[in-house]
Amino acid sequence: MTISNLPEWLQDVHFDDQGLIPAIAQDAATGNILMVAWMNAESLAETAATGRAVFWSRSRNRLWRKGEESGHVQQVLELRLDCDADVLLLKVEQVGGIACHTGRASCFYRRLDTTSDPESGTSSKWVTVDPILKDPELIYK
């Protein structure tokens, strides 16, 4: 797909200098943020056409049809664009209830916890607060 034959709604989207835009997947029912991945024009077009989330895998350098290996497909109920047209929001139904490759519902499972101690002062650390729902070895067989 070249720029010249992109439909107008796709031309409205500001892809970065690598042709990518970040896309947030949010659980439409609970409001939980599930993950953030990247899309190029082709993956966004396929997402809109099929109603299934398709991303661009930067590590594998190819289209990534979310759930293609895990079965954890995201059905896209709504697509939104922000004021600068450089971030997408997908409201999705997460098949299987697991979005993260670690087997958790959401990729945002680490919380910054801060403790204050009169002697040592303030210290913070990332703490894993969400459970693994399914062993990744059973997801990616």
Place this chain on the structure above:
Amino acid sequence: MTISNLPEWLQDVHFDDQGLIPAIAQDAATGNILMVAWMNAESLAETAATGRAVFWSRSRNRLWRKGEESGHVQQVLELRLDCDADVLLLKVEQVGGIACHTGRASCFYRRLDTTSDPESGTSSKWVTVDPILKDPELIYK
């Protein structure tokens, strides 16, 4: 702030080659996604220390204490990091109920609407579906 004196929790965060990481601000009460902006290590450290969202403005090339002009400060109730450590999630209380510079509650006020017509086929467009709550000229005086 140089890498060598960053606390461990900040070293756990994967900043990109420009020293930045995207940060999603989510309304802690409603779950609505308000905006996405960028942070560098300094803005993230200040956010964690003060409990007030501080971003890095790429256009102005300086720290951006959210609400510094508009008064629409974000009180950060929780900070989360995703599995790849390259996206942050801030659960916030949005002072004034307006996050977007357009005067809307959220920056994600455009929805992709698709219509199908037997003759012309399928067409999509971004439709503004959220109201302006306050005239931006009154916000940025």
